Amino acid sequence: MLMYFGTICIFRSIINSQIKFYRTLSNQSKIIKIVEVAPRDGLQNEKKILSSADKIKFIDKLSDTGLKYIEATSFVSAEWIPQLADGFEVMRGINRHEGIIYSALVPNMTGFKKALDCQVDEIAVFGAVSETFCKKNINCSIEDSFKRFTPVIEAAKKANLRVRGYVSCIIGCPYEGPIHPRKSASIISRMLTMGCYEVSLGDTIGSGSPDSWRTLINMCYQEFGIPLSKMAVHCHDISGGAAAIDNIEAALEMGITTIDSSTGGIGGCPYADGIARGNVPTEDVIHKLNQLHLNTGVDVDKVLDAGNFICKILNIQNISRYASLKH
Ligand SMILES: [Zn+2]
Secondary structure (H helix, E strand, O other), X not given: OHHHHHHHHHHHHHHHHHHHHHHHHHHHOOEOEEEEOHHHXXXXXXXXXOOHHHHHHHXXXXXXXXXXXXXXXXXXXXXXXXXXXXXXXXXXXXXXXXXXXXXXXXXXXXXXXXXXXXXXOEXXXXXXXXXXXXXXXXXXXXXXXXXXXXXXXXXXXXOOOEEEEEEEOOOEEOOOEEOOHHHHHHHHHHHHHHOOOEEEEEEOOOOOOHHHHHHXXXXXXXXXXXXXXXXXXXXXXXXXXXXXXXXXXXXXXXXXXXXXXXXXXXXXXXXXXXXXXXXXXXXXXXXHHHHOOOEOOOOHHHHHHHHXXXXXXXXXXXXXXXXXXXX
């Protein structure tokens, strides 16, 4: 028993000294990048189908908040995601601001051609760590998913477009349960080797804790040599606010500087059978970063305004804690 506690103490002190080390790293670069995912990851999981005009208005509002990266839509088959069937019209209709990256999710070469036609700034590809989730989500094995996006990444390189990667279920899977961090780290590493400049680590069912996030980031950085600047955190909430924000704070302490979030907290994961409540709200992320004196250049009240706008149209509540603070 004593030996057991001794081991825990040694483990804790290693983790603590590493956190101090990462804090030093993170203090060197205080600009935090927010990747706004509401128009794509958010809307794709909302039942009410919106008009293209409303989506365009929403993205235009987001463009006025100070956000520098907006994932505007996806070019997946309309059969898969009817909500985003008008990706082309939306990309063409928005008022694009200088200095903002407007990206789109692309699953295959058909989608890539559409993305190229409407001059997206970047594309994103997606994969998963869990074999079962991958099968249920994109109907193929993990190995086949890599085969699918290999030509997309190659084509993007030729077109001088940067590629962002998404990996689902990095901590837990709705079908397979807890996922070993080494398994996640190897998929993240592989996506980077293939040509993604950054990989978004998706906690699809919101099962992560600050400790499991620290362990995963540590594994990626220490054992796989993945630079902290190449990882983004994508947290889902299970209970409406606290969990995802705590996980983000842990990731920031480790030196992560890119955070995915969704204005109004819209979206979530339809495959998680309602366990995950939704994407972490951008309002709450900005509010937390402001409290930590970490600069994003984003006006939280303008984000709240955009969040209230989209939630009203979707006929849902803005689940951000910041919204309830302002009420
Ligand atoms: Zn998400």
